[in-house]
Amino acid sequence: MLISASPDVIRLLADPLRARIVEILADGPACTCHLVEDTGAKQPNVSGHLRQLREAGLVVAEPRGRFTYYRLLPDALDAAAGQLTDLAAKARANASTPRECP
Template sequence: MPPLAVAPATTGDLEQARQLFKALADPVRLEVVQALGGGERCVCELSQGLGLAQSRLSFHLKVMREAGLIEAREQGRWVYYRLRPAALEQLQGWLGAVAAGCGAPAAACCP
């Protein structure tokens, strides 16, 4: 039986996709992604805009940073966050490969 992978994906590619999906699985983190879709934001702006305590937001930002979904830069006493386009492009490429093969009919499994 042929392998179930739809595209040549390394273990590292699959692990990165898993981490990105995990980071995106929480509704708060999806809101953060949406907020950062408009560009870089200060943590104080994110906290106010999303109505979250900074401690709760910090937890979610940490998960997203560890997954490679966002990056941060410090300026003075403030931290600014932005999406990592490369992570989004990687996820988009992986999903595109899955979408390209999802309509293929099944091979006969019984002789």
């Protein structure tokens, strides 16, 4: 397992639309209609990506009247960033130590 429990945060953010949704939500909570307008994607597509982001623990849904707003959870991104930082440090420490061939 490279980064986190399934689904993998890095894999999720590799999708350009999901990455854009996360970027938009970093500016503050938004409802699906805002995300559709800001991304130009179709509503069912945006909703599907939001479901995946919710399941991964990257966003939470918050009902506000008739609308549901989505909020980014920065701790999930911090955890993934920390794991990438640790991986980079390990690679740096072992860069000059090749494995022996059998």
